[in-house]
Amino acid sequence: MNLEKVLSISGKPGLYVLKVQTRTGFVAESLLDGKKISVSLKSNVSLLSEISVYTYEGEKPLAEIMQLIATKENYGSAISHKEDTATLAAYFREVLADYDEERVYPSDIKKILNWYNTLHDKGLLVAEAPETPADEAPVAVEKV
Template structure:
């Protein structure tokens, strides 16, 4: 099982492996009891663990960073039923966390999820980091290295839009409107 296939499903406790996605939901397998079920997108929302970020006093960090620090620390996991113990644990282990915006309920989920990942021997790392280690280019690098070519429709739209020079307002006008304004001005000069 890979970390990038794990999702949290609203309304259902625990973590799930995404088996297959469909237009109206997804088939997921629970990490708790290994049962497979269909979760409707009309009722549930799906959050990939890779996309979850945590508020800190600096910049937001990915959940993987918090899990990595938790794994490296020797402090035992707190009892999730004790709010003060959970908060004290994160103040010791990850002091940069913004405790005004990260609620105790969120911290409890992090502890539960981390425990599930440990029990299921899932390696905690992002897909992009894995690609960088293997030497394969990341998606972001590809877009920067190869400039995007203009599409004909975009080029035609650029040609149609011009900046209004008569008014000096900087508003965009369509080329036919500008031509009509120029004809009107020329007609006034003739009169």
């Protein structure tokens, strides 16, 4: 799952895909309606690939969390982000048992599930095939 060009723009609903960088900012396309917008460098923008979730052992990248949700749901939709707080917390605990409940707020869980379902609806969540380097390819052994 590649979140390298997926953005969250503060003050704008939904997620965006980075299309083109300009001299004064960049152009992004909304995943909700497909409209392109111009975003200045002064805007508060977060790349999903740079976001992490607090756990008791440290931080986990959002891509790993998305992968855990996808595995749990067999690459289907997750529960709605509009569920009540207790249901969302219980669901997130199933996905990531060691998340730091004091630093990960219900609003964060809602946002992650909303983002996951948006990416799922747009077909951006796909199972990645494991890479097998040529060095590790199976070798035939000859008996003498």
